[in-house]
Every structure is written in C-alpha cells, then in structure tokens.
Amino acid sequence: MEQEVVFMIKIVQNGNVYELDFRYDPKLIELVKNVPGRRYIPQTKRWEIPVDNLGRFLNEIKGTAYESQVQTYSGEHINENAHVEVTDKIPDEDISDITHYVRAGGHLYPHQIDFLKYMKHRQRNGFILADEMGLGKTLEIINMALYHRDAYHYQHCLIICCVNTAKFSWKEDIETHTNGCETAYILGTRKKRNGGYSYGGGAEKLSDLTTGCMYGDASCSKLPYFLIMNIEALRTREGRVYTIEQQLIEMIQQGQIGMIAIDEIHKNASPKSIQGKRLLNMKKKTGIAAEWVPMTGTPIVNKPTDVYLPLKLIDGHTYKDYWSWCQHFCLYGGYGDHDIIGYRNIPQMKLMLKRNMLRRLKNDVLELPEKTYYTEYVENTPAQCKLYTKVTNELVSDRDEIVHSVNPLVRMLKLRQVNGSPELIDDTISIDKSYLSKNAKLVRVMELIDDIIDRGEKVVVFSNWTAPLKTLYRFIATKYKVCCFTGTMPEESRQKHKTVFLNNPEYKVMLGTIGALGVNHTLTSANNVIFYDDPWNPATKHQAEDRVYRIGTTKSVNIYTVIVKDTIDEVVNNILKNKQDMSSYIVDNGLDIRNNPELFDMLVGHGR
Template identity: 25%
Template sequence: LLALRRAARAWTPLTPLLSATVPDAVELADDEVADLLGQGARALSAAGVEVHWPREMARKLTARAVIGPPEGDGPDALASGAPSFLSADALLAFDWSFAVGDQELSRQELDRLAEANRPVVRLRDQWVLVDPEQARRARARQDRKVTPVDALSAVLTGSTEVDGRRFEVRPTGWLEGLRDRLADPEGMEPVGQPAALAAELRDYQLRGLNWLARMTSLGLGACLADDMGLGKTITLIALHLHRQTDQEAAGPTLVVCPTSLMGNWQREIERFAPGTPVRRFHGGRRSLDDLADGEFVLTTYGTMRLDAAQLASLNWGMVVADEAQHVKNPHSATAKELRTIGARARVALTGTPVENNLSELWAILDWTTPGLLGRLGTFRTRYAQAIEEGKDPAAAERLSKLVRPFLLRRRKSDPGIAPELPPKTETDRAVSLTKEQTGLYEAVVRETLAEISGADGFERRGLIVKLLTALKQICNHPAQYLKEGKPRIADRSGKLELLDELLDTILAEGASVLVFTQYVQMARLLERHLASRGVASQFLHGGTPVAQREAMVQRFQDGEVPVFLLSLKAAGTGLNLTRAEHVVHYDRWWNPAVEAQATDRAYRIGQTRPVQVHRLIAEGTIEDRIADMLGRKRELADAVLGAGESALTELSDADLADLVELRGGAR
C-alpha cells in the first residue's frame, strides 16, 4: 500500500487501486495509456516505480531517411546513372522509412497508425503501442528532393539532421553503389601506369593515381595532400595522361600555382610527359589561342584572378590548384574567381590541408566538390566548433567519414611510404626573374660584354669573373647586387618567393631545413626577411666562433630553431645536422661536389628520415645554363667543374655571350 500511494501521487490514474479490495489491475483510457508512454513513465520512474510493458507489444516507432534514385534503379546502375557531382542538375528523392520494432511499415500502415489516434493499434496480428502524436508527426514528414552532393554527404556520414534531430540514412540505387565504392578504395580495378609517362611510378604513387582516376571518373573532386617530396606533381601528370585515353574525360588541364612553381611544373611535364604540349598563361603576351585537347596550361593565382572570365569560357578537362592552401580563405578574391572556372574534374594539391583551423579544409574541399561539407556557417557550427572546442566527440567521427574518401593524405613517416623513397631526393626548382631582376640582368650583360670585347689577358678574365658574380647576385636578390643598406626585401626576387613557399610547407610539416648560400650578404638578407615573417632562424658563417658554432648546431639538433642559414664555404664540411629533412641550395656553386658536401651535413650516418634537396635555379639565366651543363653536357661540365669559374674565363666572346644571355623565363 505504501508503494501504491507513492505511485498514485506520482501518476493519478493509479488512484482507483487504493480503494480496490485486491489492487491487481486498473483499466486505463486511451489518453492515459498515451501519457504512460511518456510523461507518466518518467514521473513514476522519479518516484522509484518501474513501468514494464508486455514483451510482445512492439512500441517503438523509428524513422530513417531513404535517399537516392527509385528503388528499381539498383547499385549496378552507377556507371550510367550517376550525375556529375560538380553540378546540381539532378535531384534525388529524400524519402522516409518507418518501422515498429523490426518491421518496416508501408505508407498505408503508417496512415492507419496516425488516423487511429489511439496508443494501442492492432497491426499485422499484434498489438502495437505507439504515441499517437509521434505517429502524426511521422506521417506529416514531407518527402522532398535533394542535390546529389547533399545526398552523398548524408549517406557517407550515415545520418542527417532534420528539425534538430539526427536520423539514420539508407541509400538506394546507384547512390548505394557509390557509397560502397568510396568505402573500399582498394576494390576498384587499378588503372595502371600510362604508357606515355616517361617514369616508373612508385607503389604509393600508383595508388594515388588509381584513387585520383576513380574520383574524377565519378565526377567527384579530390584533394591529394601528400607530404612535400612524395611526388604530387608526377602523380598529377600521370592522371592527365590517363584521362586523355578516355574521350569523355579528355581535354586540356589548367594548373593554377604560385608564380615560383611555374618553371618547375613546365620542366616536370617536359621531363615526364615528353610530347605533351604545355604553355604558360602568364605575362604580357599570354594567349589561349589554338588550345589543344591534351595540353597543359600553367598560370598563377594572380593571373587567374585577373583573367578568370577568359579562363572560365573554355572547356577544361581538369583544373588543378597547386599549393591549394592559397585559397584557404573562401572570401578572398582569388578563391571566388577560382570557383567560376568550370571543369569535368577538379583536383587540389597541398602538403598542408589544415594550417590553422578546419574552415581551411572546408575551403579546399568545397572547391573540389562544391556543397559536400554544406555551407560554411553550418560547417563551423556542426563540425569546426564542435571538434575544436571538444563539444561533440561524435562530430569528429562523422567529419572523418565524410572527408576520408575525398582527401588522400600520406606522410613520409607512414608505414609503406618511407621504404618507397630513396634516401635522398634532389630536385632542381626553376623560378622566374622579377621585372626588376630582368632589367638589372640585361643591363649588366649588355654593359659588361661591351667592356670585355675591348679587353684582353688578365683584365678580360677579371671582367668575366665580375660579370658572373654580378649575374648570380642579381638572380639571388636585387638588394644583394645593389648593396643596399636597409633594403625592401619582399616581392623583388623570384627565388625568395619560392623559398617562402618551401618554408611554409616544410614548417607546417614540423620539419627542419638547412639553407645554403655562398654569399654572407645574401644570408643576412634572408635572416632579416625571416625575422620579419616571424620565422625562427640562425646564421652560421666563417666568422662564427667555434664555441658559438657548436651551440648553434646543438640548438638546431634539439629542434629549437627550424631554419638554419649557412655559408656554403664555412658550413660545407664538418657539421652533423641530421635534424634536417630538407636542404635548400639558394644559389648554385660551380662545382656540385661542394654542394654534395653541404648536403651531406644532413644526409649522413645518423639520419633516419629521407632527405629532400632543393636547388633553386633562376630560369633562362646563366644559372639555368650551368645546370643544363651539369645535367646533360658532361664533357663541357667536367671542364667547368674541374676548374670552377676559371674555365669560363677562357671562353670566346661569342660563347660567353651565349652563356650569359637572358632567354625567356622572366615575368
């Protein structure tokens, strides 16, 4: 009786039990049964009274979203039925599926539940206990249409949010097949290395090619976010060649990249895809006339921003955003104009998909596959804030499921990646001269060659050495050649722009780098420039005392200073700097053996990680010519390398003019 009194106080429909001779049963009205399903049960539970329902009485009405084409359009229809996800031309059905217990209801049965307006209804030879209000809300849910990319987003995460509540999602038709295919990246038949590629792709590069080929063939964008040095460029070139074998995918490829990387792109294409037409859409005489189907067009983010309308008017097979972190601010003019350029496929390349916050990831993936992550404001609320502030642990898992198929991220430290790398990878990185550098270079060549033509003997040799030194300094930075006291450093040198690009990526990876230059003055300029950017560096040169030298090495090895500037002569031997994963040769030495010794400061016993060597070369200049001799003309190279600059002083006037003449390569 005490228990009954407590229960009746909590839920008044039990009051008749208190006056019954044998309080074993009570008849309830429909509205009382409905109340007991919700508020009544909670009130009794708070009073310490449990409510048990008959096991055979199914009483939970569940809902889940069903998204996709009509049920008859099965998973095998993927190839023919799937639309391009870069457009919103097609709309897919967003239906609802309801079940009581483990039995799915037909629409007629749901109507019966709602119209009965009773909590207990006879359905399929059993009593069903359902909140009438819940049944009415379920029937009121309107089926609607959603874009393919919205549908894909929902089925990849496995749930969708409606009216503040999260519901399970089930895909149908080809959408189900697409989900399964994206969930199993290894399940697709490999495309193999293109016959036209003049290189042997490493295993992980082949996997990257297969992934890119699959994503782009499905009309989906992709972001290849491998670490620097893993070969994103050659993988993309292989993708371009592969797509040319498919009539529907073939077409010109537009590569948008920082100015400092244009020369490198052109060289890599000419090296790995010989015969493939490539042009630069850059500078005053840029043109897109007579564009070939399988052509590469290289442009800069700045030029793209200016000429977006012209670029958008063409039918691109693929658009590539290299160093895609340049468009991490979706509100920038650069990002907005890039979005106006249509293509059958979009690919982003970056070593740092997230530098500061998750909104940067949104900006990149919303360009490659627009709409995938929803609107930026919604994304920030649903994912970015929830994850960054630790509010919703499940949000990180949902975002991972959503992003994983569209972003391929491999690090040099990943299992199966580092063994594929050679212990040392050396890359010549071509850069263009700025207008200021071009003017200085041409003036010095013109004036000094005139002097040399009227001189002989010792005087002539001295003038040639002076010319070579001046040209190398101009290639480095105008302020070095002009010996300016307090110069403006930024935006005057192509090499410095490229160095900034390299350092941004290297430091974002948490790696360390050695930067060698043969000129103390140039190192001082770099030191000042890095300080203005807030990048920690230190400079070791011939005048550095031994004790200080040892302390600097220790600081670098301990990871306290990520950028170590070094004078080539002073630091080319005798140092153990195995903390460095990258070595940058800012200017070229005439003898590669000296460069190799400097590189060996990092690449030596004790080094456990692959070393990336970057040689900066001013395109179209004497540096380019020397690099060409080092790489291809071994006989002449041996003569030059054996004696250094002195061999060049013996060249005829005509040969010397040919060596130092500026050929293209300038902006």
C-alpha cells in the first residue's frame, strides 16, 4: 500500500511578513495565490504573505488536508488559548473607616474584605470585577457604592443589567443586605390600581429620570441612591436622539450619577450593538466624571471582542475604536475577509486585564462542598428512533443549503426536539397517558426527580426551551408542588415562584429555562441540578449549574445531564466537555457551523 505523503507547512514571522516553507505542491500553491499581497522569493524558494493576511491563508486551507499540517512561529501568539490569571496581590489598605453591609446574621467573607481593600486602593478609578460566579459580586458592589457615597458624595449609583431579569435580584439584594435601610428603585416602575407594580418601557424610565421622582410623579419620593435599569433601555430614542442615554449623560456631567456598575457585561453589550455603542458614547461624553465598574463572572481572554468595551469604559486601553482593536487582536478570513477566524497578541491583552481587573476563584477563596457530575444516558423510544431517522435524512439532503444559511442551528434544532419534545415534530403524538412510552428522556428525568425528593432534597431542572418544561410540568405537578421560571411568564409571577421555591420546604422542584433562570439567581436551597438538554456552549452551562453552587451552599451538589445515546445530544455534550480542543467550533456563544461545515456532519451523526 502506498504511504500517504504528509505535508508540513512552516509559517514563520519575519517582520511584517510571514514566510511559508513547504515542499513543492501545485494545489497548495494555488491556495497561496488566493492571498492578496503574496509573493514568491526565488532566492529562498519560499512564499511570503503580509502579516495582516495570515487569516486569509488559514481560511484558504481550512477544511483541507493541509489544515492539520501547519506549524506557526509568531510573535503574535496566534490562537494562544490563554486563561485569565487570578489577582494574586491585594493592597494592604486600612479599611477601618468602611461600614460593612450584609444581611442580618451574615458576615463578609475574607475575599470580600479583600475586595474592600482593592476598591479603596483604586480610589475613584474604575475596574473590571471578574470574581467567579457565586462569590457575591453583588454584595461587593453594594458595599463599594455605599462607601463611595460617603467618601465622594455620590448622589446616585446606577446599576445597568445586561440580563433583564437580574434587576429584581439586585433590588432584593440591596434592600436585604442593608436590612431595609436603603431602597433600590427599578426605573420605569409604576403602581397598579389593584396593588402590585408594573414595569414600563423607555418612556416611563425617561420620565423617572427627568422628574427625579419615583413612579414619574413629582408628588412622590425623590429617586433613591440605587437606580436599576436594563441595558435595552439605552436603545430608547426619539428621532435621532437616544433620549435615556442623553439624560444619563447630563446627570453624570452634573454630578448626579457618580458610579455605574454594569452587571454581566459579556451579555448583550457587544461594541457593535446599539446599546454597546451607547455605553461607549456615554463614556466619551463624560470622561472621568463617573466611575465605571463592568462586572462579569466569565471573562474570556482568548476572545478579544468581548474585552474591548469593558476595558474602554475604565480607560484600560488607548485604542481609538473597535476597528483598531480588532485589527490588532483578530485574524480575519472568509468571504471578503470579514469573518474572525482566530486571535493573536493575547499576552498583551492579558497584561491590560491584570492591571485593571479583580479576579478570584471559588476553589481558592471558599471552602465549598463537593460538586459531582452524572451523565444519564437513555435510548430513544421506537417512535423517537423512527422520527430521528426521518429528520436526519431530511437534514442530510439539504446539507449545503443548511451549512451556508444565516443560522444553521435553527434547522439542527429539530433533532434536539425529537429527543426531548417529539410532539413538536410529529403532531400525531399526544400528551396523554401513552406519551411516556414515546419520550425516554422525560421518563428518566421524572425518575431522577423521584429519587431526589425521596432524599428530602430540592432540584432545579433546566432546559433551553419552554416546551419540554411545560410537558414535564403536566406530569410532575400531579405528584409534587412545582415552581416555574421561564421567559414567557410575567415578571411578577415568576419572582413569586422563585420566592416560594427558596423559602417553602414543600416546594422541591423548580423548572426553568436556561435563558431566564440560568444567570443572576441564587438558588442555594437546592443542591441538585438536572439539565434536560445541554446549551450550545460551556460557559452558559457552567453559569446555570452555579445557581446552586455559590456562597451559601452547604451540601454537596449533584449535576445531572440527561443524554440520548448516539444522537446529537451526545455530540453537543462532548463538545462542551472538550471545549479546549473544540474552541474553534464555539463562536459568539454558539456552535459555528458556517465556518466549520464538518460540524454539521458530526451533529447529524455522519462525522463520527
């Protein structure tokens, strides 16, 4: 048998060019010729390409046999998978003048005391608060804001929530940790005639800010120190004027807002989004008049596009604009050289972060009980198997169309629905007594819930979608008292469900969508989590499971993931587990099929 020839392509940086060193190969040469600015050097018998076009070349060989035969020697640290380093030095500041705020019967942990030292040492210079999820960033910000009110005479601290539902948690935490001495006000709140509150849109929020009074009513109380709003409010506009942004700029310039904390800034705050641009404009117009504190539990140092905005808000870099930043830290390729296919110069960005970020990990600062993972495999029922084969064949026949579509994952969703909600694909399946014989995953989840409740423990069940939770509720609610928290529920209703789950021992099951319940909630009354289905990326899953694994956790935590064997479930789970090796597949918090067509074959089972 003839042995396959293995080509090795050495890419060596030499100043402003990369030299390509490889044995003569006509096919590879044709790919090199597609790179703008390439030239052949007869003296060295090597090809050269401009530094800025390395991404174009890597994209040309993507999906070919050459892709795995590349060795790159570069001072730009191409695709270096660097992790955020923890903060190893805390300034020795005297904090005897700082009052500690914490709920009755509670106390600040040592790492939160260190936060006060770090914060005081920074004076009014903002920083990125990047403590790992579950370490109490909210409480730290509350203490910081109240100290700075006394030290620097701030009139208001504005909390901007990048996850809309987080505003309720912030209000509750502020009032709880100050033992009712402080009021937190959600902009746009309005009293209902029959009692309770509603939460208005941009017009109501703007009215609150312009009148300076709660409920937009000049006869009501003045706005309190803590103001809370969702980031989407910055999109409010009249004609060409972004009215809420403009009002906030005026309040900052007049000294009314002294501190701005942005919660979960890695979500919904892209520099290219309207709200991201509004934040940048606010910073540009107000300079150092306000102190900014971007917050995130999951900083991704090997994704520079997420780091530009928070660093810009705290004057952590001097890049003029987002384009300049991306030119330095991103590799471009694809159609028109507009797709980001890799990253570079990561060590430079790490240094910027280290100078401007406070980062601690739970394992380093807390003594938490053990977290144990369980993978629960099931096999589809005969009805599901038949349906799965049918959907797979349809997808394979439309492969090229799907791969090149704007959002290929939408089409792939059908396979996941077969596994978890087959009735969504086959309308002849009814949710009746016979349904359990047609949904193996649901049966296993119900068995797990039975076991957990028999132990006298509580459980949170997560799904990406509402449909499977509705079905699960119909069966579980006949046996147990169940709470729910999804994006389709009214705000007031789901907050009530959350309160009941946390405080009523008779309610042991919480069903929630990952999008609504997977961030900014503390659910430590439970010590079990079941994932009915995996999210598309590992960071989202980690955030969701840590709702029960944080300060306040006293029991060992069990994380169950239910997977249908030999299906898309197993492929997605493997990608999440091996995120270091599969990082190229995960772009913008999802699986990138368009730039990784082989991923389609893996998901449908033709690439194993």
